[in-house]
Amino acid sequence: MCEGGAPGASRQHGVIPKSPTDRSIMLQAINLTKRYQNVLALDSLNLEVRAGEIFCLLGANGAGKTTTLHLFLHFIAQTSGRALVDQVDVADDPLRARRVIAYLPEQVMLYPNLTGAENLDYFSRLAGHRYTTSELRALLARCGLQADAIDHRLGSYSKGMRQKVGLSIALAKQAKALLLDEPTSGLDPQAAHELSVTLADLARSGMAVLMATHDLFRVKETGTRAGIMRRGRLVAVVETANLQAADLERLYLDHMSSPEVAA
């Protein structure tokens, strides 16, 4: 899809056209390391997230999850190693990398005085895309925003509703990779389930999703793989398909309580 496409150019409201067999690597960390003075926040991370995959990063507070997301977004610079987004090294060309990546922080920052539709229109234009009113409404609806809320000011929205606008912005900018930090914290179970449904839909459309979370239940519900981080290291990676939520919890607790392996 080209940037600045004409209205109507996006056949399925911002979906990246992909064949079902397209499983390109969208996010890749190669020995990615971040050190803050005495703290090794991320220690030689090697990770690949492919198109259509939902990879969940688990780990205790301070394990390095947010650091990982921020390195892919180039909010911070790595100490060593590489972070690639759709094969673009974010340190070499952060603007090009950011064009294909979308980020949903724990608190979605949007304009409270604009409506959901106006926020989406504004951020779509910033990303170089223009949509008709009906396309904007369809994007918001696809991310689960109720029709009667679309023209209300965002200041009146719940956290879950603001997230839906944030997800529709990711769709509108035709992001190939979506990063989320603790998206279900503070959501009620219904809102958390709706988020899972939308993430699964985006992944089916070919987006690669990387999510930092403490929510083991949603990891099982939504994730395709889960990685457990401990003190800056990725200590385990599991496929979620054949696991129960309780298995995931046991695995997580085992890794949290196992003795440190010497570097």
Ligand SMILES: Nc1ncnc2c1ncn2[C@@H]1O[C@H](COP(=O)(O)OP(=O)(O)OP(=O)(O)O)[C@@H](O)[C@H]1O
């Ligand atoms: N700006 C900074 N200066 C110094 N240390 C930092 C900085 N940012 C993060 N750290 C440290 O890096 C380590 C990893 O932090 P990070 O925020 O990535 O953890 P996290 O897994 O996201 O934790 P949480 O679940 O609490 O969000 C922690 O020890 C943290 O204190």
